[in-house]
Amino acid sequence: MTALLVAGFVGLFSETALNIALGNLSQLFNVNATTVQWLATGYFLTLGILVPVTGVLMQKFTTRQMFMTSIFLSLIGTVVAAVAPVFSVLLLGRIIQAAGLAINLPLTQNVIFTIYPPNKRGGAMGVMGLVMLAGPALGPTLAGLILDTLSWQWIFWVTIPFLLFSLIFGVIYLPNVNEIRKVSIDKLSVILSTIGFGGIVYGVSSAGSAGWASPIVIGTIIIGFIALAIFAIRQTKMENPMLNLKAFNYPLFVLGVIMSFITFFNMLSMLVILPLYMQMALLIAAFTTGLVLLPGSLLNCILAPMIGRLFDKYGPKAVITPGTILVAISYFIYAQFGVDTALWMIVLNHVVMMLGVGAVLASVQTNTLNSLPKQYYPDGIALTQTIQQVAGAIGIAVMVSLLAARQNSYLATVANEPAQAAAMGSSLVFQIGLGLAVVNVVLSLFMKKPNLNE
Template identity: 80%
Template sequence: MAALFVAGFVGLFSETALNIALGKLGQLFNADATTIQWLATGYFLTLGILVPVTGILMQKFTTRQMFMTSILLLIIGTIFATAAPVFGVLLAGRIIQAAGLAINLPLTQNVIFTVFPPNKRGGAMGVMGLVILAGPALGPTIAGLLLDTLSWHWIFLVTIPLLLFSFIFGLVYLPNVNEVRKVSIDAGSVILSTIGFGGIVYGVSVSGDLGWTSPTVMGTTIIGLIALLIFGIRQTKMEIPMLNLKAFRYPLFILGMLMSFITFFNMMSMLVILPMYMQMALLIAAFTTGLILLPGSLLNCALAPTIGRLFDKFGPKAIITPGTILVAIGYAIYSQVGSDTALWVIVITHVVMMLGIGAVLANVQTNTLNSLPKQFYPDGIALTQTLQQVSGAIGIAVLVSVLSAKQNSYLATVANDSTQAAAAGSSTVFTISLILAVVNVALSLFIKKPMN
């Protein structure tokens, strides 16, 4: 598990760490904002395309084969990115990194659900929840420190020792835990899945630059939705589908997917919007912003395994419902922010919110997958992981667009004050997130421990 968790941490750290350096990289590589944004968009896009395919790959190849492929892709991608002389090589490195993470995340969940009995999975998934939150949350803080003291290359260099540890540890200790079956990969399904998930993730990712009414955004999103519809129909008619959609026959699985969508939609957008609010409305430096968000992130990391064990002991509703309430309280406070909000309010609210997210995130996933029979685990994992990446990408794109629109509206109709405009935009975004968080509280009341 250590080998898988460390590799996953590096992949998720890389997902957000480079965001803080995009402006600097744009100057160094002489690339405009839209081009340089591809370092983030390309990462999301690769995950959206490849994660759905891993469900079938985990049935076709051994655990060790999948792990070694994952870790080698992460190492090669990191080396490419570190040594990149031109933008194209850096982008290629990012895409190779994302391909490694796209294999690692579903594989880690599959190993947990194969190795651990149902009454111990909460603790194991709690540690995975730590990894899922710690990587993206610590990325901007550590990257900000490295940028201030060294150079952008170190954002990648610091992860190489961790990846080498993971490689050696996995080589020595990781057994084959999955049952390999003779399954063929249906080319038509792969193409439809790629167009479907890729089209949606690309469409929403570029919407911030091009606008939601842009022919490119509307066209790629509609094509993606049509491809997904055809993909779904095709899966139901195949004897051995690439992604078994029979998982949706289980009501608890559908409930968990809805809650996961809302959680990741809100969480990934908050990781972008909250630092933007602090830098634009409160005029705080990037590294200081990272430090302000650090207590909540560290507390969440420290408590994640304990929360997982409490889930095993007391069941889902006792942990998940209070977690959703804490998240809603956090957004209720954030929805009232202005350009003069005290920093201690931001810090304490972030701590409350991260505790809530820690109670919801991994435990909803555990309960969602526990509701499936064992033979559906690879498909269920591929579906939940794909949903996370797609909902995260949609959340960032939609709420950044709302923030921008509200800012522009404020500047045009109320006052020419950029800090007030940023505060007004952030408050609107957090109000939308609050509504979704309240929906999650209501959904959590229907959650229960699966019978199987």
């Protein structure tokens, strides 16, 4: 487990760490803001395309084979990105990195749900939740420190020792735990899945630069949904589908998927919007912004395993509902922020937010997959991981475009005050986040412990 978790942390750290350097990279490689944004968009796009395929690969190859492939892809991608002489090579490195993470995340969850009984999974998923939150949350902070003292290449070089440790530890200790089946990979299903998830992620990610009314944006999103519809129909008619959609026959699984979508939509967009608010409305430096967000991230890391044990002891509702309430309260307070908000208020509120997210994130995932029979674990994991990545990509694209639209409207119709305009745009986004958080509070009331006894 240690090898998988360390590799997962590196992958999720890499997912957000480079965001803080996009401005510098745009100038260094002489590309515009839209082009350089593909270093982030390409990462999400690769995850959205490859994670669904991992579900069937986990049934075809051993745990160790999947792990080794994941680590080698991560190492190759990291080195390629670190030595990149031109932008296209850097983008290629990012895509290879993401391919490694696309294997790691579903594989880690599958190992947890295979080796731990239902009454112990909360604690194990709590540790995984620590990794899932710590990686993207600490990425900007540590990357800011690296940029202040070294060069952007060290954002990649610094992860190499951790990947090598993961490789060595995994070779020595990681067992084969998954059940190998004679499954064939349906090429048409792979193509439809790629077009479907890839089209949706590409469309919403392009909306920030091209606009939501752009024919390319509308066209790719529509094509994506059509491809997914055909993909779903094909899976239901196949004897051995690439993804077994019978998981959606379980109400608690569907409930958990909806809550996970909202949680990732809000969480990943908040990790982008909150730094933008601090830098544009409060005029705080990037590294200081990272330090402001650090206490909440560290507290979440400390408490994540304990939250998992509470889930095992008291059940899902006792952990998830209070967590959703904390998230809703935090969004309400965020929505009141302006150009004069004190930093200590942001620190305190972010601590509350991350505590709530930590209580919801891993607990919802654990209960969602606990609701499935064991034979559906690979499919359920692939489905939930894919939906989470798509939710994050959509959340970032939608919230950033809404912030920009409100900001531009204020500048054009009210006053030429960029800081106030940024605060108004951020407030709108936080209000929308509050609405979604309240929906999660209501949904959490229907959460209960599954009756399955594997």
